[in-house]
Amino acid sequence: MSIEVRVPTLGESVTEATVATWFKKPGDTVAVDEMLCELETDKVTVEVPSPAAGTLGEIVAAEGDTVGVDALLATIAEGAGADTAKPAATDSAEAAPAAAAGGKSVDVMVPTLGESVTEATVSTWFKSVGDTVAQDEMLCELETDKVSVEVPAPAAGTLTEIVAPEGTTVDATAKLAVLSTGDGAAAAAPAAPAAAPAPATSGKDVENAPSANKMMAEAGLSADQVQGSGRDGRVMKEDVQKALAAGATAAAAPAPAAAPRAPVPADDAAREERVKMTKLRQTIAKRLKDSQNTAAMLTTYNEVDMTETMALRKEYKDLFEKKHGVRLGFMSFFTKACCHALKEVPEVNAEIDGTDIVYKNFVHMGIAAGTPQGLVVPVIRDADQMSFAEIEKAIAEKGKRARDGKLSMAEMQGGTFTISNGGVYGSLMSSPILNPPQSGILGMHKIQDRPMVINGEIKIRPMMYLALSYDHRIVDGKGAVTFLVRVKEALEDPRRLLMDL
Template sequence: MATEIRVPTLGESVSEATIAQWFKKPGDTVTADEPLVELETDKVTVEVPAPASGTLESISVKEGETVEVGALLGQIAAGAGAAASAPAAAPAEKKAETAPAKAAGNIVDVVTPSAGESVTEAEVGEWSVKVGDVVKADDVLVELETDKAAQEIPAPVAGTVVKIVASTGDTVTPGTLLCQIDASGSAAFAAPAAASAPAPATAPAASGSSMPPAPAASKMLAENNLSADQVAGSGKRGQVLKGDVIAAVASGAASAASAPVSAPRAPVAAQDEAREERVRMTKLRQTIARRLKDAQNTAAMLTTYNEVDMGPVMELRKQYKDLFEKKHGVKLGFMGFFTKAVCHALKEIPAVNAEIDGTDVIFKNFCHIGVAVGTDKGLVVPVVRDADQMSIAEIEQEIGNLGKKARDGKLGMADMTGGTFTISNGGVYGSLMSSPILNAPQSGILGMHKIQDRPMAVNGQVVIRPMMYLALSYDHRIVDGKEAVTFLVRVKESLEDPQRLVLDL
């Protein structure tokens, strides 16, 4: 009886794929889980494994053709492959091969979890275990890195790691098999040796030379007069995908990327090149770079500035900080005041809390405030949800919790999606003035800066006051200059007269 090979589920937003290349031809012997064909989507490449051992009987779809999820790719004839794969195997060897099948009920697959609606792929980081290691339930196996956050994958059960399928650096999609754990414990002696054999074979595939562009990507490269070395590939083994070309064309990055590859590298002396270090950008850093550049290319971005006397807030903090911390269990910082002031201003100037969707403007009747947090892996923006309905104490507690999760790498997708406005505090690093870049698709971002004593004219006298520059970057397509200036003035007024926050003025 023939076994069908079909297109697997490729992600929530992916409904079709292009046949990139077949690894086998009709008549070839195949074994279960051996890669048969590579599919290319606009986001990722996927290798489809053989569902059973046997002989590849037929191929239904040729390279370069586009297929939908669930479409028939080919068929495997049962029996012949098993006989051909090990005709001279000794009886003892055959028994060893069938042992895992007997213990199949105790083999637990560890697969890539779903990481959120907008996340369709992840990059495999460093493995914390190796084949043969005994693990306990909830032990960390591997870290997956998406374009938004890193996620640790725990062991679902206690047992022995008998197989590691995904290598460090591989790109995987939700549902992709990462490794297998034998929960019976019997594999501690036999399975590790058997499972470790395929490892050397898979390593070269992950670290070998870059693959040619996928068919759809090749067509787009030709249409845009680009070469493959001008586009950074995100597929397996560095393959250039259709999505990579689209992103390069949209951002204009292709022309910029071509310069470092050619002219600037030529005059580098050998001794200088030996002292250089080339490090691959993490997916998080790649996404940060792409999103920031896309924001500049898409929005009509403009920045308006003001300054605020932080004296009243500082006096209030000094007077109540001990009592505040004792009652609420969290320190009274500046972010609670700024978040509350921003929420008040957003209510008055709703355009700053809106976003553009095609030819429509979507006004948000809630305030989900993103708070930019710098980590050793890059900038992340966790979101304080419904901040307009929170007290200053609740805001401080939530920001504290999100900041700790960010530093520990524990942020999930739910923590970083849905923001309507962002606050970035460059002052903690000593920045005196800057122009923040929008966090698309949001229409506004507030930049906080260092508090510095400066001479100010107050009631006809020169006095020294703790001043902070404020910067509001906004999308001029939706926010007018008058609205932007008024918004920043309202934030300034709330901070210089904190009673306004209490009285909702």
């Protein structure tokens, strides 16, 4: 039987790619998910895995050919190389298919991870080999650099093989496990060991992307000066671009710390606990450091008297909740105030792209939310067009999805400005860090009664410190101060929001 190898989905707005490298030639035996070739688009490099075990037949698209999405790349004669494709099978492992002779095997594959997410790490298996599972029952959980993804059982049956154990890094088309369904499912051998992942190939034995080799040669970089992000450490085009942007010396430095860890006394070492950073935490660390290294970040401060906003909220919160089915919080007031201020100071809502400034004539508001896994920033799109009730509903829904780890990558992309509320944790004042490529972030803080001079008299007022961190490359001090003053004015007299003042 002949299996077709076609161009995979290349990503949003990408319609064609160039065949860069074939790793196999006609007649070669290939295993399931073994890399066949590499495609290059104007944005990313895409690896094409084998959809089945067998022998590579005809190569339809040769190196250098331009192909569209779903175009035919090659054919595979299925089964011809199946026996050699899986040499690690043992007697006990072979018992599982035999026991399940009355049923059929169903592969458990990596689900869709989202745009631009190419790999994930298997964090937890909820089931063991031999366990009976129901359809849609959770089998395992994957971690990407953005979100956690649960993998449900595609059918009812018995888990007969775990192909990717906990800690394994898998690509977006990899097989995770095998289920046995039908009459023989219950008799599947529980003693079948989990398949060990193939040992990672040394980076020295991996062929880098042709475009990466060309770019390194032109820039005078050696492969050991670039950290590869492709399969088995393969250096991709974007890796070289990052190395050039950061400088060859920085790219060659060990990660994540510049200096080696100091020796720890044996008594202290015995009481330490070493835990590997999650993909999400690694991404948070990288993005925050990139933000410091890239932007000329400054912070300006002001304070706001929350008396009028608190009074308005108190007066209408019960009626608001009764009509709209959602509580009236402070975040909708701050979101509205920021949207109004951004219209007057548009550079705070802009971003730098090379030597251009991109002004956004819309507000996609990022609302920072703390979760057990780390800080995430879901985006409320077109917040400037939304009512108080629509903003509150969106914040409540995004917050719940963030805490449950259900946010998709698309829900955290495209923000133009961010609000971070450290006040919920008791913060009195802090300097928020920019969320690249945005040029501004507002920090909210704890509301605290303080003595204030009002018309020559000392009065107790609920005060909040505000902080605006901004990219000084495109936002001048005057613009930053003006923005914060406009937010202050709107909150101290919330009727201005209704009058669009």
